[in-house]
Amino acid sequence: MTAIYKDDGFALHTDKYQINMTQVYWADNMHRRKAVFELFFRKLPFGNGYAVFAGLERVVHYLKEFRFTANDLAYLREEGYKEEYLDFLKTIRFTGTVRSMKEGELVFANEGIMRIEAPLAEGQLVETALLNIVNYQTLIATKASRMKQIVGEEVAMEFGTRRAQEMDAAIWGTRAAYLAGFDATSNVRAGKLFGIPTAGTHAHAMVQAYRDEYTAFRKYASEHVDCVFLVDTYDTLKSGVPNAIRVAKEFGDRIRFKGIRLDSGDLAYLSKTARKMLDEAGFPDAKIYASNDLDETTILNLKAQDAKIDVWGIGTKLITAYDQPALGAVYKLIAIEDEHGRMVDTIKISSNPEKVSTPGMKRVFRIVNRDNRMAEGDYIALEHEEPQREARLKMFHPVHTHIAKFVTDFEARELYETIFEDGTLTYELPKIEEIRAFVQANLDLLWDEYKRALNPVEYPVDLSQACWDKKMRMIRSVLAKVEANEEREGK
Ligand SMILES: Nc1ncnc2c1ncn2[C@@H]1O[C@H](COP(=O)(O)OP(=O)(O)OP(=O)(O)O)[C@@H](O)[C@H]1O
Ligand SMILES: O=P(O)(O)OC[C@H]1O[C@H](OP(=O)(O)OP(=O)(O)O)[C@H](O)[C@@H]1O
Numbered sequence: 461m462t463a464i465y466k467d468d469g470f471a472l473h474t475d476k477y478q479i480n481m482t483q484v485y486w487a488d489n490m491h492r493r494k495a496v497f498e499l500f501f502r503k504l505p506f507g508n509g510y511a512v513f514a515g516l517e518r519v520v521h522y523l524k525e526f527r528f529t530a531n532d533l534a535y536l537r538e539e540g541y542k543e544e545y546l547d548f549l550k551t552i553r554f555t556g557t558v559r560s561m562k563e564g565e566l567v568f569a570n571e572g573i574m575r576i577e578a579p580l581a582e583g584q585l586v587e588t589a590l591l592n593i594v595n596y597q598t599l600i601a602t603k604a605s606r607m608k609q610i611v612g613e614e615v616a617m618e619f620g621t622r623r624a625q626e627m628d629a630a631i632w633g634t635r636a637a638y639l640a641g642f643d644a645t646s647n648v649r650a651g652k653l654f655g656i657p658t659a660g661t662h663a664h665a666m667v668q669a670y671r672d673e674y675t676a677f678r679k680y681a682s683e684h685v686d687c688v689f690l691v692d693t694y695d696t697l698k699s700g701v702p703n704a705i706r707v708a709k710e711f712g713d714r715i716r717f718k719g720i721r722l723d724s725g726d727l728a729y730l731s732k733t734a735r736k737m738l739d740e741a742g743f744p745d746a747k748i749y750a751s752n753d754l755d756e757t758t759i760l761n762l763k764a765q766d767a768k769i770d771v772w773g774i775g776t777k778l779i780t781a782y783d784q785p786a787l788g789a790v791y792k793l794i795a796i797e798d799e800h801g802r803m804v805d806t807i808k809i810s811s812n813p814e815k816v817s818t819p820g821m822k823r824v825f826r827i828v829n830r831d832n833r834m835a836e837g838d839y840i841a842l843e844h845e846e847p848q849r850e851a852r853l854k855m856f857h858p859v860h861t862h863i864a865k866f867v868t869d870f871e872a873r874e875l876y877e878t879i880f881e882d883g884t885l886t887y888e889l890p891k892i893e894e895i896r897a898f899v900q901a902n903l904d905l906l907w908d909e910y911k912r913a914l915n916p917v918e919y920p921v922d923l924s925q926a927c928w929d930k931k932m933r934m935i936r937s938v939l940a941k942v943e944a945n946e947e948r949e950g951k
């Protein structure tokens with residue numbers, strides 16, 4: 461790489477305004493004030509009924525290693541930052557406390573996924589990277605989960621690396637897809653880094669290189685025991701499938717003829733006809749793989765057409781989150797220490813009531829009905845509240861408050877774990893297989909109405925009465941100040 465400075469850290473993986481704001485805090489001696497930030501999104505992606513949280517592992521690595529290197533500081537010096545400020549940046553490490561949902565948790569709009577309590581300077585500087593990581597990984601995990609819900613018991617393989625937005629996206633995207641339910645990836649480096657099962661067939665290039673399918677399949681079979689032949693280079697039914705069958709017969713027990721891959725044309729018609737040909741030739745166990753711009757809509761349609769596809773190879777539409785390429789997670793200041801050392805809550809008002817932030821330190825609980833083991837909804841309470849101790853919980857819609865219900869026999873599962881305590885990592889990162897199992901267990905708690913791909917029912921995310929009252933009090937107090945200001949200005 462022809463970098464001017466060695467790329468040896470991630471602290472500069474931030475927006476310049478974070479460094480500029482931090483300079484202001486530092487110059488004003490505000491930088492050590494305790495601040496609390498919350499990371500959340502306001503709208504679920506893809507019209508899905510839930511999102512799958514991913515990104516915590518990388519966030520942990522990032523915060524653990526957070527420091528400005530000598531190269532970072534040299535570059536900032538060249539950018540014109542003052543020497544005294546650079547001396548301060550040089551000493552910065554992440555010393556905060558992080559409370560977060562676990563990777564693989566199902567998460568909904570307007571609930572804090574992660575809460576960062578840290579000296580203001582640190583909390584501010586890490587915003588961009590945290591959003592960068594969580595936004596992308598959660599987006600892809602959600603897309604993958606949505607696709608896997610449609611794929612069902614069949615196999616979903618991640619094929620997206622070639623179309624991903626560069627290398628990081630391919631690697632962390634395939635990890636997100638796997639933890640959310642995909643079964644394997646074609647990316648070998650992801651296999652090495654995360655222990656994800658890898659798998660693959662072959663491309664048209666190999667058939668073209670040998671110029672005929674029969675020779676190409678034979679050569680492949682001579683070198684590999686597990687064989688899936690790509691059959692659409694010339695003519696799927698007239699040439700590809702017959703050549704695959706011919707080679708499978710010739711090699712007999714010397715190979716495991718796992719199947720064929722279709723990569724163009726009418727996948728419903730071709731798969732049904734190919735299935736018949738394989739069965740008649742005595743290969744009922746050979747699987748039919750399909751790829752070619754697949755997404756959940758196409759897969760659902762193919763299933764409706766009774767396509768005989770066993771393995772779905774999915775690339776572009778998954779790894780680029782093609783129909784919605786960004787999750788709008790934000791990172792908002794919810795409380796800050798004042799000049800007297802007291803924590804004061806902050807609120808951001810918007811003309812859209814759904815966008816008004818919920819002030820203060822809170823915890824998120826999943827309310828699970830003990831009788832049927834299904835989730836009743838999520839419940840956001842103030843830090844000190846203990847909903848699990850209540851016999852009867854009122855759950856009401858935070859905007860349309862007349863929509864309410866009471867739950868009695870319930871378990872209130874707190875969704876936050878402590879990840880860092882005063883800068884020390886206290887959380888043991890789970891293995892990826894554990895995260896996968898966790899996603900499945902979480903999905904089992906949701907009624908199908910929340911999980912369907914089209915027009916799912918909105919899952920309740922409610923505020924406790926105390927939390928709601930506090931929000932309303934703060935809205936009234938801010939609006940009163942705005943009015944007083946207007947009067948002063950004589951408007
Ligand atoms: N039976 C089907 N019903 C609905 N969609 C299908 C069906 N068969 C294939 N598709 C989808 O239709 C699209 C066909 O795209 P396109 O016309 O680009 O492919 P192609 O011409 O078959 O192959 P190539 O990608 O080599 O150009 C793909 O997204 C594919 O997944
Ligand atoms: O379609 P995706 O969901 O992205 O799946 C991955 C695609 O990558 C390969 O195609 P390749 O790059 O060789 O191009 P082509 O098949 O589109 O010509 C493969 O044959 C799939 O078609």
Ligand SMILES: O=C(O)c1cccnc1
Nearest residue numbers: 619646659660661662773
């Ligand atoms: O193994 C395959 O078939 C594969 C891998 C990546 C992209 N397309 C197909």
